[in-house]
Amino acid sequence: MTDTKRGITAEDLYQICYPSEPQLSPDGTKAVFVETKMDELRQYQSHIYLYSLEDNSKTALTSGPFRDSFPRWSPDGSKLCFVSNRSGKAQLWHLDVNETEFKQITNGPNGISSPVWSPDGRSIAFAAFLRTGQTLTEGTEELTEEATPKSITVDKMKYKSDDSGFVYEKNKQVAVVNIETGSVTQLTEGTYDHAVGSWSPDGKWLAITANRSVNPDIQHEIDIYLVPVEGGEWKKITNSDGTYAMPTFSKDGKKLAFIGSVADQHLYATMKKIWVAELDAGTVQCLTADWDVHVGDATIGDVRSPGHPNPGAVWTTDGQGMYVIASEKGSSGIYLVHLDGSVTKVVGGERNVYGFTFDNEKNSLVMAVSDSLTPGDLFHVDLNTETEKRLTDVNGELFQEIRLSTPEEIWYEGAEGWNIQGWILKPVGFQEGNTYPAILQIHGGPHSMYGHTFFHEFQLLAAQGYVVVYTNPRGSYGYGERFVQACCGDYGGNDYKDLMHAVDYVCQFDYVDETRLGVAGGSYGGFMTNWIIGQGNRFKAAVTDRSICNWISFYGVSDIGYYFSAEEIQANPFENPEKMWHHSPLRLVANMETPLLIMHGERDYRCPIEQAEQLYMTLRHRGKAPVSFIRFPGANHEMSRSGDPEQRVLRLQYTVDWFNQYV
Numbered sequence: 147m148t149d150t151k152r153g154i155t156a157e158d159l160y161q162i163c164y165p166s167e168p169q170l171s172p173d174g175t176k177a178v179f180v181e182t183k184m185d186e187l188r189q190y191q192s193h194i195y196l197y198s199l200e201d202n203s204k205t206a207l208t209s210g211p212f213r214d215s216f217p218r219w220s221p222d223g224s225k226l227c228f229v230s231n232r233s234g235k236a237q238l239w240h241l242d243v244n245e246t247e248f249k250q251i252t253n254g255p256n257g258i259s260s261p262v263w264s265p266d267g268r269s270i271a272f273a274a275f276l277r278t279g280q281t282l283t284e285g286t287e288e289l290t291e292e293a294t295p296k297s298i299t300v301d302k303m304k305y306k307s308d309d310s311g312f313v314y315e316k317n318k319q320v321a322v323v324n325i326e327t328g329s330v331t332q333l334t335e336g337t338y339d340h341a342v343g344s345w346s347p348d349g350k351w352l353a354i355t356a357n358r359s360v361n362p363d364i365q366h367e368i369d370i371y372l373v374p375v376e377g378g379e380w381k382k383i384t385n386s387d388g389t390y391a392m393p394t395f396s397k398d399g400k401k402l403a404f405i406g407s408v409a410d411q412h413l414y415a416t417m418k419k420i421w422v423a424e425l426d427a428g429t430v431q432c433l434t435a436d437w438d439v440h441v442g443d444a445t446i447g448d449v450r451s452p453g454h455p456n457p458g459a460v461w462t463t464d465g466q467g468m469y470v471i472a473s474e475k476g477s478s479g480i481y482l483v484h485l486d487g488s489v490t491k492v493v494g495g496e497r498n499v500y501g502f503t504f505d506n507e508k509n510s511l512v513m514a515v516s517d518s519l520t521p522g523d524l525f526h527v528d529l530n531t532e533t534e535k536r537l538t539d540v541n542g543e544l545f546q547e548i549r550l551s552t553p554e555e556i557w558y559e560g561a562e563g564w565n566i567q568g569w570i571l572k573p574v575g576f577q578e579g580n581t582y583p584a585i586l587q588i589h590g591g592p593h594s595m596y597g598h599t600f601f602h603e604f605q606l607l608a609a610q611g612y613v614v615v616y617t618n619p620r621g622s623y624g625y626g627e628r629f630v631q632a633c634c635g636d637y638g639g640n641d642y643k644d645l646m647h648a649v650d651y652v653c654q655f656d657y658v659d660e661t662r663l664g665v666a667g668g669s670y671g672g673f674m675t676n677w678i679i680g681q682g683n684r685f686k687a688a689v690t691d692r693s694i695c696n697w698i699s700f701y702g703v704s705d706i707g708y709y710f711s712a713e714e715i716q717a718n719p720f721e722n723p724e725k726m727w728h729h730s731p732l733r734l735v736a737n738m739e740t741p742l743l744i745m746h747g748e749r750d751y752r753c754p755i756e757q758a759e760q761l762y763m764t765l766r767h768r769g770k771a772p773v774s775f776i777r778f779p780g781a782n783h784e785m786s787r788s789g790d791p792e793q794r795v796l797r798l799q800y801t802v803d804w805f806n807q808y809v
C-alpha cells in the first residue's frame with residue numbers, strides 16, 4: 147500500500163489550532179471553550195465556542211478578527227462573560243445564553259483580565275492594569291508607545307518584564323463591576339500588583355494575591371489577602387513567607403485552598419504545593435508537604451503559549467479535598483488531594499492535561515489535553531462511570547494528510563548514576579538498516595519538563611530525516627524536589643553530563659550516525675547549547691535560541707537577572723564575579739568551532755539580545771567557525787511559542803536549513 151501522507155512542514159503552523167480554557171456549565175450539559183488559530187492574514191484569532199454534551203454539537207459564539215478569552219458561566223448558567231479586544235483593548239463582555247447579542251461591560255483604560263463571577267451572579271471581579279493615580283472610570287485613555295515620555299526615570303529594580311514591557315508606571319489592580327448598572331468599584335490601589343482569586347460563598351469577601359512588601363524589589367513573597375467587597379479592613383491570610391497564588395474558597399466558606407511554595411533561597415528551583423488556610427483558626431497548612439510532585443502543568447511545548455489560566459485548586463463538593471493538575475515523569479494529569487494529605491490520581495495517562503473544569507456536582511469534567519501526536523483537544527470524563535469521551539478533533543483534517551513520528555520513551559543512566567527520562571523520535575519514513583543524523587534538543591527553564599505533548603519543531607526535524615532526542619536532565623520538573631534543585635550552582639556540570647549521557651545512549655543504536663550530530667535549545671537550553679559547543683567538537687552544528695552566554699551581564703539586563711542568577715548560579719557580579727564567569731559559555735569561545743546559528747528576539751527582556759550580540763561578535767572576530775545571527779524585530783522571549791506567526795515559521799525554517807547545511 148502506498149503511503150500518501152507527507153511530513154509536517156514549518157508552514158503547517160499556520161493551520162494548527164488548539165482549544166483551551168474549557169468551562170463546563172453548572173448543570174454539566176454544555177461546555178464553552180476558547181479555540182485559537184491563525185487567520186488568512188497570519189494573525190492570531192481566538193473565539194468562544196459552545197459544545198453541547200446533549201447533542202454533541204459545536205457552535206461558535208464569537209467570530210471576527212479578535213482575541214476572545216476567559217469565557218466564564220454565571221453561577222446559575224444563564225449568562226456568560228468573556229474578555230475580548232473587539233473594541234480595541236481587552237474588555238469584559240457579557241452574553242445572555244438565549245440571546246446572540248453581547249454587550250461590553252468594562253471600559254478600563256489599559257484593558258482587563260481574569261473575570262470571576264460573584265456567587266449571586268450580579269457582579270464580576272476582574273484585574274486591570276492602571277497607572278499610579280489612574281482610575282477605571284477615567285475613560286479610554288491608553289498607554290501606547292507614543293504616550294511614552296521622552297525620558298524615563300528608573301527608580302526600582304523590577305521596572306520591566308518580558309511579558310508586559312516597561313511596567314515602571316503600571317500596576318495590576320482588582321475591581322468589581324455590577325453587570326446591570328456597569329458601575330465599577332476598585333478594591334485595590336497603590337504600587338503593588340494584585341490578582342483576583344475567588345469570592346467567599348456569601349459574596350462578602352474577595353480572596354486576592356499581592357506582593358505588598360516594603361521592598362518588592364528584593365522581597366518576592368506573594369501573600370493571600372481577604373478584601374471586604376463593601377469596604378473595610380483586609381485580612382492577611384499568609385505570613386509573607388512564600389509565593390502563593392489562586393486562592394479558592396471551600397463551599398462552606400471556612401477554608402481557602404491555594405497553590406505556592408515557601409520562599410527560602412528558592413523561588414524558581416522549587417515545586418509548587420497545595421496549602422489550606424482554616425479561616426476561623428487562622429492557621430495555614432501545607433497539604434502536600436510529603437508528596438514529591440509539582441502541582442501545576444510543567445510541560446513545555448511549542449504550539450500553545452504557557453501560562454493559560456490554570457483552574458488552580460477545585461474543591462470537592464463535600465469539602466474534603468481538591469482537584470489540581472500536577473506533573474510527573476513527563477505527564478500532567480488531574481489529582482485529588484485529600485485534606486489528610488493523601489493523593490489519588492483521577493485522570494492519568496501519557497499525556498499533557500493543560501486545563502480542566504467540573505460541573506457543580508462534580509459528576510463530570512471536561513479537560514484540555516495534548517499528547518505527542520495531538521496539539522490539543524477536549525475530552526469529557528464521567529466520574530461515576532469512569533468513562534472518557536473525546537469531544538473535539540480540531541486538527542483532524544490537517545493531520546489526516548500528515549505522517550507524524552511517535553516518540554519512544556527512554557530511561558538512561560545520567561551523571562552520578564541518576565535515572566534520566568527522555569524520548570527518541572525516529573525520522574518519518576524510518577527504515578531498518580539505514581543510518582540517520584541526530585539532533586539533541588534541550589529545554590529551557592531549566593525548571594520545566596519535556597513530556598507527552600506535541601512539539602511541532604521536533605516533528606518537523608523528524609520529517610526532515612533526523613532522529614530527535616529530548617530528555618529531562620537534572621533541574622527539570624517531574625522527578626521530585628532534589629532533582630529540580632540539583633542544577634543550582636552547577637550550571638554546565640552534572641546537567642551537562644546528563645545530556646551527554648543521552649547522546650552516548652542513542653549513539654549505541656545502529657540507526658544513529660554518530661558522526662552527524664546537531665544540538666539545539668532555547669533560553670536555558672540555549673545557554674546549554676553554547677556551553678556544549680564550548681566543550682569540543684562532538685556536534686556538527688548548533689542552533690542557539692534566546693540564549694545566555696554571559697551571566698555577569700545577564701544579571702543587570704534581564705528582567706529577572708539579579709534574583710535568578712542569585713538562585714541558579716549562586717553568585718552575583720559584586721561578590722563572586724569569578725563564579726558568574728566560570729558558568730558563562732562566553733568564557734569558552736576559544737574552544738568553539740561548531741557552526742552556530744544564533745537566533746534572538748530584539749524585545750526579549752528575559753534574556754536580552756545583548757547576550758546573542760556578545761556571542762556573535764566574539765565568534766566572528768575569532769573566525770574559526772561559521773556563525774549566523776538572526777535578529778527578530780519586536781519579538782520577546784515567547785516568540786517561538788506565541789510570537790508573530792511569520793517569525794515563528796521563519797525560525798523553524800532557519801533551524802532546518804542550518805542543520806541541513808552542516809549536519
Ligand SMILES: CSCC[C@H](NC=O)C(=O)N[C@@H](CO)C(=O)O
Pocket residue numbers: 589590591592594668669670671673692694710752753783
Ligand atoms: C536561564 S535564564 C532564564 C531562562 C528562562 N527561565 C525563566 O524564565 C527560561 O529558560 N525559559 C524557558 C521556559 O519558559 C524558555 O523556554 O524560554
